[in-house]
Amino acid sequence: MAQANIGVVxxxxxxxxxxxxxxxxxxxxxxxxxxxxxxxxxLIDEHPEAGFIPAKTIQEFAxxxxxxxxxxxxxxxxxxxxxxxxxxxAVFEPxxxxxxxxxxxxxxxxxxxxxxxxxxxNFVGAGISGGEEGALNGPSIMPGGSAEAWQTLGPILKSIAxxxxxxxxxxxxxxxxxxxxxxxxxxxxxxxxxxxxxxxxDLIRRGTGKSPAEIADIFAEWNKGELESYLIEITxxxxxxxxxxxxxxxxxxxxxxxxxxxxxxxxxQTSLDLGIPVSGIAEAVFARSLSSKPAQRAAASxxxxxxEDAFKPADPEAFIEGVRLALYASKVIAYSQGFDAIVAGxxxxxxxxxxxxxxxxxxxxxxxxxxxxxxxxxxxxxxxGLVALVTAPFFVDVMAKAQTAWRNVxxxxxxxxxxxxxxxxxxxxxxxxxxxxxxxxxVQGQRDFFGAHTYKRxxxxxxxxxxxxxxxxxxxxxxxxx
Numbered sequence: 170m171a172q173a174n175i176g177v178v179x180x181x182x183x184x185x186x187x188x189x190x191x192x193x194x195x196x197x198x199x200x201x202x203x204x205x206x207x208x209x210x211x212l213i214d215e216h217p218e219a220g221f222i223p224a225k226t227i228q229e230f231a232x233x234x235x236x237x238x239x240x241x242x243x244x245x246x247x248x249x250x251x252x253x254x255x256x257x258x259a260v261f262e263p264x265x266x267x268x269x270x271x272x273x274x275x276x277x278x279x280x281x282x283x284x285x286x287x288x289x290x291n292f293v294g295a296g297i298s299g300g301e302e303g304a305l306n307g308p309s310i311m312p313g314g315s316a317e318a319w320q321t322l323g324p325i326l327k328s329i330a331x332x333x334x335x336x337x338x339x340x341x342x343x344x345x346x347x348x349x350x351x352x353x354x355x356x357x358x359x360x361x362x363x364x365x366x367x368x369x370x371d372l373i374r375r376g377t378g379k380s381p382a383e384i385a386d387i388f389a390e391w392n393k394g395e396l397e398s399y400l401i402e403i404t405x406x407x408x409x410x411x412x413x414x415x416x417x418x419x420x421x422x423x424x425x426x427x428x429x430x431x432x433x434x435x436x437x438q439t440s441l442d443l444g445i446p447v448s449g450i451a452e453a454v455f456a457r458s459l460s461s462k463p464a465q466r467a468a469a470s471x472x473x474x475x476x477e478d479a480f481k482p483a484d485p486e487a488f489i490e491g492v493r494l495a496l497y498a499s500k501v502i503a504y505s506q507g508f509d510a511i512v513a514g515x516x517x518x519x520x521x522x523x524x525x526x527x528x529x530x531x532x533x534x535x536x537x538x539x540x541x542x543x544x545x546x547x548x549x550x551x552x553x554g555l556v557a558l559v560t561a562p563f564f565v566d567v568m569a570k571a572q573t574a575w576r577n578v579x580x581x582x583x584x585x586x587x588x589x590x591x592x593x594x595x596x597x598x599x600x601x602x603x604x605x606x607x608x609x610x611x612v613q614g615q616r617d618f619f620g621a622h623t624y625k626r627x628x629x630x631x632x633x634x635x636x637x638x639x640x641x642x643x644x645x646x647x648x649x650x651x
Contacts, residue, residue, distance in 0.1 A: 173200035173222050173233050175325050176240040178253055180208045184243030186304035187270065187297070187329070188212070192219035194328040200240075202230040231260035237321055238265040241295075246271045254281060254292070263289025266318045270297045272432055275346035275353055275439075278313065279518070282345040291318035294345070296352020298535035299331065307331035309535035310339040311355070311527075313348030331534025334543075338530040343520030350439075350514050351527055354507045357436025357450040359400075359536050360429070361503035364453035364591040366404050369496045372578065375587050376492075377485040381418035385409035387489060396497055398539030427457040436510070443513040448598045449503040452590040480585035488581070491574035498571035499595040504545065505558035506598070525549035557602065568599070 174196070177188040180203040192199045200222045203209045209223050224230035231238060238261055242253050250269055257267050267290060269278065278294030285292035293314030297304065310326050312319065319341040330339040342348045366388075373384050385408035392401045410419040433454045440447040459466075482488035508524055515522040528545035532538055548561035555561055559568065579596050582589035601607060616622035618637045623646045625632055634646040 172235065173198045174235055174239065176200035176202065176230055176234050176238070178202050178230070178240055178242045178257070179204075179244035180212050181243070182301050183270075183297075183304050185212050186301055187241065187243055187308075188221065189216060189219055190305050190307070190329045191325070192216075192221060197325065197328060198222065200224060200230055200233040202227065227256045228260050231257070236262070236265070237291075238262070239268070239321060239325065240266070241268040241270045243270050246273045246277075250277075251281070254285065258285060258288055258290060261288075261290050264291070266291040266293060266314075266321060268293045268295050268312070268314075268322065269349075270295050272296075272352065272356075272430065273349050274435055275350040278346035278349045282314065291315055293318050293322060294347075294349040295326075296342075296348050296355065298352060298355055298531075298537075300536065303331065303534045307338070307534050309355075309530050309533060309538070311342050311348040311351045311530065312339065313342055313345055313350075315344065316341070330530075331538075333529070333533030333538075336529060338533045338535070340523070340526045340530050342527070343515065343522050346518065347515070347520040347522060350518070350520075351511060351522065353432050353435050353439065354510050354514075355531065355535060355537060356432035357440075357447065357510070358503050358507040360433035360436070360453040360457075361449040361506075361591060362398075362400050362500060362537055364456050365449070365496055365499045365503065365595075366400055368582075368589045368592050369492050370404070370408070372492050372582060372587055372589065373489055375585065376480065376482055376488055376581070379485075381408040381420050391493055395541060396493065396500075396539075399536060400539075426461045426463065428461070429454070429457050433457075436507075439514070440506075440510045443510060443517060445506070445510045445513045446598060447506040447510055448594040449499065449506055449591050452594045456588075456590055474586040475584060480581055480587075482581070488578075491578050494571040494574040495578040495592055498568055498575045498599075499592050500539075501541075501559060501564050501567055502595040502598055503591075505564070508545070508558050523549075524555075525553075559599070559602070572599075 175191055177184055177199060180188065180201060188199050188201050191197045198220065201209055201212060202224045206225055213221055213223050222233045224233055234240065240257060242250060244250055244253055250271060250273060254267060267285060273294055282292040282294065291314060293312050296311035297308045299308035307330055310330050312322060312326060323341065326339045327337040330337040332338065342351050370384055373379060373387065385405045388401055388405040388408065392405065408420055412419045412422045415422055433450065437447060437451045437454055511522055511524065511527065525546045528542045532542045544563050545558060548558060548563060549555060552561065558564060575596055579589060579593045582592065613624040617624050617634055621634055623632045623634045632646045633643050635641055635643050
């Protein structure tokens with residue numbers, strides 16, 4: 170019976186599409202299993218060309234797989250994933266491979282990998298980006314797990330991944346939870362990218378009075394240049410869509426409350442734990458949270474703000490170009506912060522993550538695919554020890570070209586009362602990063618005053634404390650200033 174080289178468990182839209190993608194590639198025979206048989210039956214009936222091997226039980230599923238058995242789980246993250254892992258462990262053998270292709274929290278993946286490893290079975294957490302379309306036509310894939318598992322899994326994943334400039338968008342990211350960690354950061358960058366694009370749209374619309382259809386044309390034009398990306402492309406499509414029922418632009422009839430599935434929140438929480446400022450990503454998460462507080466927004470709607478005519482650009486075309494430059498600079502900051510978090514995570518968890526390879530596999534299939542990811546790959550190739558992406562020569566030039574417009578746009582937004590939290594926090598981060606001296610010195614003085622937290626000096630080694638409640642003389646301390 171063992172005829173399939175790969176199996177898929179969980180046949181909702183993502184799982185079904187991934188199974189169809191696998192089946193469409195030469196050399197793959199795909200076993201499929203779902204908790205409810207009806208869903209399996211529907212997939213088999215609708216896609217006879219795929220040659221799926223269906224299973225009614227988990228044992229049947231295991232029996233239909235050639236050794237080493239390899240199965241990709243595509244079920245909802247959480248308890249459902251744990252339940253399927255337990256079922257598979259019961260019917261698999263040492264050397265077999267279980268892949269979790271869902272959006273699992275990377276610390277759960279670390280825990281699961283350690284537990285499954287005890288049985289001799291390989292467990293791989295694989296981030297899969299690209300949504301339903303990517304799953305069907307070629308996603309960007311970020312697998313973790315062991316080198317042994319990658320030997321079997323690598324060719325299969327390469328067969329279904331998106332291809333960018335002749336290269337499959339998949340790489341072995343690192344051990345245990347590395348793949349899901351990188352996918353989490355990818356999603357965090359995605360949050361920032363989407364928020365920045367939304368702020369650019371809002372500034373242009375409120376600053377120039379252009380219609381969504383006119384702004385769609387602007388985004389379509391931007392997509393021909395250095396901002397070329399999937400998100401810019403689909404923004405133009407969304408903005409030109411007209412609601413069939415009302416005849417209004419669709420964007421005007423969509424409720425302005427943005428939801429999320431948690432990966433952006435995880436990125437911010439994890440980065441805080443790692444001590445990495447991801448302010449652009451954080452502001453994007455907070456902007457969604459604010460949008461989803463209708464009672465607070467209604468209560469605050471009459472709060473004072475600038476007059477309607479407080480800001481009208483004298484040259485609308487120049488203003489729009491300024492917004493484009495501000496968007497580009499802010500996007501660079503979002504990616505720079507994301508890669509900072511990847512570097513810190515790799516250090517914390519002992520992963521050997523190659524930053525240039527990550528940028529490469531994000532060039533196709535995934536939601537944040539963009540032209541300038543090649544520039545990121547080149548930056549890490551030229552300097553593997555790059556301490557901050559934004560300091561690479563290419564991006565220094567971007568900032569030099571964009572910074573005046575960026576500052577003007579943030580100032581214009583403030584004068585007009587148009588919220589631009591991701592634009593302004595990205596600029597503040599940039600200025601904080603390049604500052605010779607920060608007011609953190611005063612913060613340390615305050616901390617020492619109220620809590621004897623100590624401080625270090627610029628002119629000599631050691632840790633010090635001022636006797637604030639005594640004679641205010643300074644003493645050397647053994648304590649820590651952290």
